[in-house]
Amino acid sequence: SICFLNGTFQPLADARISPLDRGFLFGDGGYEVIPVYSRRPFRLAQHLERLAHTLDAIRLPNPHAPSEWSGIINEIIARNPWADQSVYLQVSRGCGDGRNHAFPVPIRPTVFLMSDELVTPPAEQLARGVAAVSAADFRWLRCDLKSTALLANCLLRQGAIDSGCVETVLFRDGFLTEGAASNIVIVRDGTMLAPPKSHLMLPGITYDVVLELAAQHGLPYQVREILEDEVRTADEVWMTSSTKEVLAITTLDGLAVGNGTPGPVARRMYNWYQDFKNTVMRS
Numbered sequence: 001s002i003c004f005l006n007g008t009f010q011p012l013a014d015a016r017i018s019p020l021d022r023g024f025l026f027g028d029g030g031y032e033v034i035p036v037y038s039r040r041p042f043r044l045a046q047h048l049e050r051l052a053h054t055l056d057a058i059r060l061p062n063p064h065a066p067s068e069w070s071g072i073i074n075e076i077i078a079r080n081p082w083a084d085q086s087v088y089l090q091v092s093r094g095c096g097d098g099r100n101h102a103f104p105v106p107i108r109p110t111v112f113l114m115s116d117e118l119v120t121p122p123a124e125q126l127a128r129g130v131a132a133v134s135a136a137d138f139r140w141l142r143c144d145l146k147s148t149a150l151l152a153n154c155l156l157r158q159g160a161i162d163s164g165c166v167e168t169v170l171f172r173d174g175f176l177t178e179g180a181a182s183n184i185v186i187v188r189d190g191t192m193l194a195p196p197k198s199h200l201m202l203p204g205i206t207y208d209v210v211l212e213l214a215a216q217h218g219l220p221y222q223v224r225e226i227l228e229d230e231v232r233t234a235d236e237v238w239m240t241s242s243t244k245e246v247l248a249i250t251t252l253d254g255l256a257v258g259n260g261t262p263g264p265v266a267r268r269m270y271n272w273y274q275d276f277k278n279t280v281m282r283s
């Protein structure tokens with residue numbers, strides 16, 4: 001596939017960065033993953049806004065204006081073979097003075113994008129839902145930033161894999177935060193419940209779409225703190241992300257969620273999401 005590294009499009013296999021890059025040494029950078037349907041990026045403006053928020057918070061000057069990002073992203077989409085892609089974009093603080101933690105002066109960021117085929121959940125997972133485990137959320141207190149420092153997320157996701165599961169649902173101080181690489185929403189008595197955005201979770205682009213769709217279609221919903229026990233006794237639990245879209249979690253820690261199959265509200269939301277995608281992509 002074709003990637004972009006500091007101004008140059010090239011085969012991914014040929015791309016090279018220095019081992020002194022602070023992205024490599026410290027995980028000092030921010031990133032985004034943008035889904036592309038029929039060669040058109042979905043919710044690009046929102047992804048670029050979230051990138052700007054991350055870079056601003058980590059004091060890394062944004063190397064490109066939105067129109068420039070858009071140009072690079074569209075070119076990487078055009079240069080790769082798939083109609084549906086997931087575009088990965090990262091900006092690191094570049095090379096510094098060896099392992100000095102302090103920021104280099106000046107900062108010369110490393111800008112890297114690559115793309116792969118977008119693989120959304122297979123029909124079997126949509127029909128049966130997926131299994132999840134839970135864990136204590138031991139990440140830092142800036143989970144609102146899409147930082148490339150993902151060691152905690154890697155450990156938490158691997159915990160799910162080791163148990164034959166797909167995702168880890170995280171609780172902090174007795175409340176739901178999110179998944180290791182997704183947001184979590186639940187349904188109780190026909191009402192969709194979503195945790196409020198805070199420093200404890202990533203403000204998901206898909207999470208926003210799901211709330212917009214609930215409002216648009218008159219599905220009752222509340223954005224409020226969700227107790228761990230409310231998740232464990234929910235009628236439905238879903239994970240949402242740009243690549244998983246809306247996916248029902250049907251077992252949590254080996255126990256059935258609701259009746260153990262994807263619930264009716266999950267099915268409706270999944271269909272609304274597909275319709276919305278198709279409408280946006282055709283407009």
Ligand code: PMP
Nearest residue numbers: 181182183202204205206241242
């Ligand atoms: N939370 C975390 C920790 C994530 O890594 C992700 C993205 N994979 C999400 C939530 C979902 O965000 P989005 O809907 O923007 O993909």
